[in-house]
Amino acid sequence: MLLKDFYKIDALTNTDGAKYLAEITINKDHDVFKGHFPGNPVTPGVCMLQIIKEITQQVINSTLVMTSASNIKFMALINPEVNPHLKLELDIVQTDDATIKVKNTTLFEDTVALKLSCIYSKN
Numbered sequence: 444m445l446l447k448d449f450y451k452i453d454a455l456t457n458t459d460g461a462k463y464l465a466e467i468t469i470n471k472d473h474d475v476f477k478g479h480f481p482g483n484p485v486t487p488g489v490c491m492l493q494i495i496k497e498i499t500q501q502v503i504n505s506t507l508v509m510t511s512a513s514n515i516k517f518m519a520l521i522n523p524e525v526n527p528h529l530k531l532e533l534d535i536v537q538t539d540d541a542t543i544k545v546k547n548t549t550l551f552e553d554t555v556a557l558k559l560s561c562i563y564s565k566n
Contacts, residue, residue: 446490446493448473449469449470450469451467452498452501453468455501455502461534462532462534462535463535464533466528466530466531468527468529469523469527469528470523471523471527473523485520485522486523488515491521491549491556492515495531495549498531498533499535499545499563502533503535503543506565506566507543507563507564507566508564508566509561510562511561512560513560513561514558514559515557515559515561517556517557518554518556519551519554519556520556521556521557526551526552526554528551530549531547531549532547532549533547534546534547541564542562542563542565544560544561545560545561545562
């Protein structure tokens with residue numbers, strides 16, 4: 444984990460073939476939120492990208508490097524004081540020995556917060 448204690452994985456389930464559901468809780472007391480932003484914390488987008496990468500690494504049991512992202516849409520602010528519990532729907536496809544394609548939808552309650560399509564390579 445790049446940011447120690449930033450989040451915890453509550454559940455990680457293979458729902459169907461290459462599809463996974465990760466349920467996580469963001470630590471609203473983490474130091475990141477002291478600067479982003481005091482009194483109105485917002486989960487940084489780069490932290491969400493890191494979480495997706497780390498969960499994907501756990502699923503495929505390999506370290507990864509993002510090589511491209513064709514679609515990243517932040518659709519709602521994630522305030523960890525209001526919505527610390529997130530669901531990440533992941534479609535993880537290994538296209539060859541070193542390339543992994545990931546499609547992600549991140550939600551809190553019924554609100555879509557993030558949609559992402561990217562490609563990683565094994566490091």
